[in-house]
Amino acid sequence: MFGAIEAGGTKFVCAVSDENFTIKERVSIPTTTPEETMTEVFSFFDQYELTAIGIGSFGPIDVNKESDTYGYITSTPKTAWKFYDFLGSVKNRYSVPIGWTTDVNAAALGEIKLGAAKGLKSCVYLTVGTGIGGGAVINGELLEGYGHPEMGHIPVRLHPNETYKGTCPYHGDCLEGIAAGPAIEGRFGKKGHLLADQEEVWEMEAYYLAQALMNYTLILSPERIVLGGGVMKQKQLYPLVRQKFAELINDYVQVPDLEQYIVAPGLEDNAGILGSLLLAADAE
Structure with a gap:
């Protein structure tokens, strides 16, 4: 089962799907602080046996795998999320492969594959x-x-x-x-x-x-x-x-x-x- 996080400035949409990308369940979580929002994100995904997770996040984010801050949200105007190790926090929780890019790059991928x-x-x-x-x-x-x-x-x-x-x-x-x-x-x-x-x-x-x-x-x-x-x-x-x-x-x-x-x-x-x-x- 696949997990997905569409992390927006106002809300996080989290979903799980089968291998055919049929969504089995989804939730919407307000974007407040990392501590509050991610607690709810983890509570949702902890219910499932996931094989991989994809994250499309609001940014700017660090996508450079050679960087010390790869996987971080960087210079966002949302102060609580500045230099938050988003990818690292999810990796620490789940030992599965994780895809990481911007929310709009994820949307482009969705439209070219399925839309x-x-x-x-x-x-x-x-x-x-x-x-x-x-x-x-x-x-x-x-x-x-x-x-x-x-x-x-x-x-x-x-x-x-x-x-x-x-x-x-x-x-x-x-x-x-x-x-x-x-x-x-x-x-x-x-x-x-x-x-x-x-x-x-x-x-x-x-x-x-x-x-x-x-x-x-x-x-x-x-x-x-x-x-x-x-x-x-x-x-x-x-x-x-x-x-x-x-x-x-x-x-x-x-x-x-x-x-x-x-x-x-x-x-x-x-x-x-x-x-x-x-x-x-x-x-x-």
Whole structure:
């Protein structure tokens, strides 16, 4: 039986599945402090005989196996979790193989194996919600190097009508600072779902997201880009992003038909937890 942890800034989703990735049980645990949250995580998994565990964690995290802090959450704004040895704590509890990557890398793995990019060799997964993060599978492998992708923190050109300063404590008006859910609320005074009929909100959002997708396209050349997260529940965004992307790329490089290139998640909100189960299988 496989175990999986999708560790988010707000909640941990833990699940167990059979070898076919059919989820047998799952729980949601609030992300408070490592002591409180991990006690509940261990209480859940202690009920099962696990063969491997996969962890997809909020970050930044250390994925460099040569590093002294491999397996740690590093410079997160969630103070209680700064430099927490996440992987080490799970290894100390369970003597099974453990896969370790970011939550968005896990979601990218889920989408390419089981979801909207199934059958392809490469994809980018971008979540647009409370924050913005991206993961990628390139030539069948998760994209990691000295560190891992931080796709939400790239700089973008500001919209001609922009007056908002951005929310990112590190970079101000990077993509996350200017286009994540809190930026929409900060700029317009209401949460995104209360602004569904306000065209200027989504035109501006698409302007920023399309710039990011252009950059990912030019650098990684993926076969598909999957856009998930709470902000992307506004389905009117997809055609707007495709339109802005086409204008920006301006036929410079060849890309697939945009209806097939920039898509919604096939696994909906389950990409991260299923990807973490796949990580467990790969670690076994």
